[in-house]
Amino acid sequence: MANIVTVKNLKVVFNEGNEQVYAVNGVDLSLHQGETLALVGESGSGKSVATHALLGLLGKDAVVTADEMLYGEKDLLQTSRRQYTHLRGQELGLIFQDPLSGLNPTMRIGRQIGEGLKVHRHVHGHALKQAVFAAIEDVGLADPALIARKYPHELSGGQRQRAMIAMALVMQPKVLIADEPTTALDVTLQAQILALIKAQKVKHDFSVIFITHDLGVVANIADRVAIMYAGKIVEVGTANEIFYHPQHPYTWGLLDAVPSSDDQRDQLFTLPGTPPDLHQPIKGDAFAPRNPYAMPIDFKKEPPLFQVSSTHFVRSWLLDPRTPHYQPPVTIQKRWARFAQLHAEQTNDPVVESQQAGGVPV
Structure with a gap:
């Protein structure tokens, strides 16, 4: 499927007096023609900054660099302010989080x-x-x-x-960026707005980048989901892969924080700790201090991108074959079992509980 947006190694640094904020730290992103890509993460993870860089909306205090940033075949890194105004007016649409400010x-x-x-x-x-x-x-x-x-x-x-x-x-834009468009709305209105965006996408045939901090919001709207943490995409895959076969502990935490109809817990899961300070470059895995599965290497070296499938990629040392055996939370094991069942139903293959050396179900 052809890409309508391609971003490679996007970095955004804000200059604040004598200090710098490393808001986006090497994002690789692709948006396929006609798909909805959900960009999910906590506040401050870099979701909005990355997409605003794509739209040319950041101020003079922002230093934007990338190996590649394309809209179709157009090089956005070489696009003038006037050309950007034309693109935003006709081909790239934006829905703001707060309509009163927009x-x-x-x-x-x-x-x-x-x-x-x-x-x-x-x-x-x-x-x-x-x-x-x-x-x-x-x-x-x-x-x-x-x-x-x-x-x-x-x-x-x-x-x-x-x-x-x-x-x-x-x-009638070709790409619509929806920046947390349902955050300030109640649950009923959220569902109506999500259904509206989905219906309009089908009617007018455009692509969507849907930004949110709530994985539960995107369950029925996204084709693919990218999880962001501390200015990086730490996991990306199809909606089924992220919801039923998640591999990154941060994704596990986000999923466990979403209530479900069969939830028997007295209290929802909350990720411990807080996101890192982005005023200085981070050594190792940014999620390590909050990660109950962190190993010594997590504090020393940033994990590479591991491939789980042709559509599923994860930045976590847990997927390294040398990682000792581990058990994810019970809630995640249930999701993996459901994923295996769905895979068996689609392929008519029996459900096989296979594992890599690191204990990660294949």
Whole structure:
């Protein structure tokens, strides 16, 4: 499948006076044509910074470097500010986490939705009004004429988020970056917004990078999932591989923190400790101080990228063949058993409990 976005060894360093913040530390990322890629991690893991670097939205205090950063065949590292404005206006869409910060409080909703069409497509008058009404109706807002006349503060949270989606999609972008678009919404509205993005993706045939800190949110929307920690992608795979065959202890923790319908625990799992200080380069595996499975090498040397399958890659020394046998949490063992069962059903092969030397089920 062709890549519409390709990023290799992306690094972002912020200069804060005499200090530096190493926010993104060598991210490799690909977005396939027509897929939804979920970028998951705690706050401060570098998810938004990496995608804002891709969009050319970082300020002058940010130093962005990469071996390669492509949109299709276009080299984004050689793209001027003016060219970026054109790309963001027509081909790369963004939904902000907080619609109140993404919408101009002094402009009516209709004018904001139509701004891109007016500036980049030179649509005016009746044609512009009809296009705006159609975009509003397309995201499930009734009475588009009324919505278009309102200011952001006159809409509910769910309506504002739908208006943001309309503003991002009215230009029919090829790539949509949704930066935690459901964080401020209740569970019912979250489900509605996720269903809306999924339906619009099918209707308009674009690719999505969906940013979130909650793995539970992406279960039914993502084709692939990339787990970020301390500015690096530590695990990436298909949604099934991440949910049912996770290999990184950080991914295990994120999954255990998600409640499920058959959960019998009195208290949800919480990852111990806090993310590392990114004001200085990290030695070894950044997750080592919080990792109950950490070995001496984790504190000395950064793990390479291990391949689990053709679509599944992990940065963890646990996958090294020299690693002593270990047992993951019981909750993760149950997920592995479910993955083996799903694999057997799909291939008509019997379920075989095979392990590598390091104790990692294959």
